[in-house]
């Protein structure tokens with residue numbers, strides 16, 4: 001887990017992020033492909049905000065590079 005800035009959470013403050021789960025990886029790959037088509041997606045380079053209700057994913061090395069996972073279902 002990493003304590004980093006989350007631009008999706010209210011106030012854009014610091015939140016706990018954890019590794020992508022197996023279920024989250026395909027959706028994250030899609031989000032990154034749309035946001036940054038030039039980037040080769042590596043799941044381990046990303047993590048997800050674990051604050052309740054937040055669906056933000058972003059690069060471990062740059063909190064500004066990321067996106068929001070679509071709602072499930």
Ligand SMILES: [Zn+2]
Nearest residue numbers: 006009049054
């Ligand atoms: Zn968040």
